Amino acid sequence: MNTTTPSPMGFPCPPISSLQTLVDDTDPRIVYSDGWSTAGSAGLECNGTTHASFHVAGTSTTATFTFEGVGVQVYGTIATTGSPTTTFQVDDLPLYTFTFNTNTGGQTSYRVELYTSPFLEPANHTLIISSIGDTSPEIFLDYITYNPIPSLDLSISSGTTASVPSLAAQSTNDAASTGNSTLLNAGALAGGVIGGLALGFILGIISSFILFQRYKKRKVAQENVQGI
Structure with missing residues (x-):
């Protein structure tokens, strides 16, 4: 201008x-x-x-x-x-x-x-x-x-002043966001661990049943051989 x-x-x-x-x-x-x-x-x-x-x-x-x-x-x-x-x-x-x-x-x-x-x-x-x-x-x-030395005034032509969030407020928001993220991550981790344990328990039962059935079949076969 x-x-x-x-x-x-x-x-x-x-x-x-x-x-x-x-x-x-x-x-x-x-x-x-x-x-x-x-x-x-x-x-x-x-x-x-x-x-x-x-x-x-x-x-x-x-x-x-x-x-x-x-x-x-x-x-x-x-x-x-x-x-x-x-x-x-x-x-x-x-x-x-x-x-x-x-x-x-x-x-x-x-x-x-x-x-x-x-x-x-x-x-x-x-x-x-x-x-x-x-x-x-x-x-x-x-x-x-x-x-002259340039001014750092943030006022705009309409007479209002641009709102700039403070670093403290930004840090608080960041901290809150980080805290929420941490809580969510912890919940997800706990859910994953519990789900994994449950799946492992079920797989263990199935494996034990299969092994027991195989053992039972072998025992019956051995008894049949001895009876002949």
């Missing part, structure tokens, strides 16, 4: 994902060093404002932004001339260098994606933007978006 961030100055900021938070260049959470000035074009840039960097050799022109999340993106405006060079670094990750050749037809480029971080650990992070080129101005910082 995309949402449009309302602007107090009447200039809409670009649509962003519901999983993002937009921070305009004038937000106090972005800390600027010396070497930046405010600029902007009404209707073309978020809130109609940007911060332009004017890097002077031998000085450090930076913008620092601290956030809690898993990703960050930086957008800005590129003028019609020059080749602005800027570095971006999150925490101790490798430095990323952005260079843009603006000599491509005399048109200003708005909302250019200057930097996108890799996926970050869910934690607090610090992004440092450094203007290191030799053109004036270097870049126009328009806005930053970042991805």
Whole structure:
């Protein structure tokens, strides 16, 4: 779902994902060093404002932004001339260098994606933007978006909360099911044993009767032989 961030100055900021938070260049959470000035074009840039960097050799022109999340993106405006060079670094990750050749037809480029971080650990992070080129101005910082730490809230859009059975209840149900199964198995086993004993007893009687009949026939035969 995309949402449009309302602007107090009447200039809409670009649509962003519901999983993002937009921070305009004038937000106090972005800390600027010396070497930046405010600029902007009404209707073309978020809130109609940007911060332009004017890097002077031998000085450090930076913008620092601290956030809690898993990703960050930086957008800005590129003028019609020059080749602005800027570095971006999150925490101790490798430095990323952005260079843009603006000599491509005399048109200003708005909302250019200057930097996108890799996926970050869910934690607090610090992004440092450094203007290191030799053109004036270097870049126009328009806005930053970042991805907050995803929530584990199980609420659904209707406002109700999904019911999740507790592990204890599940364990109790499992235990009850296991107990019932054990009782059934024990009953079946007892029935089988009793049935087996009964069958064995009957077979024993039949076998004894057959053996007795054979013994009786042999005895009669022997008596007949002796009488001859």
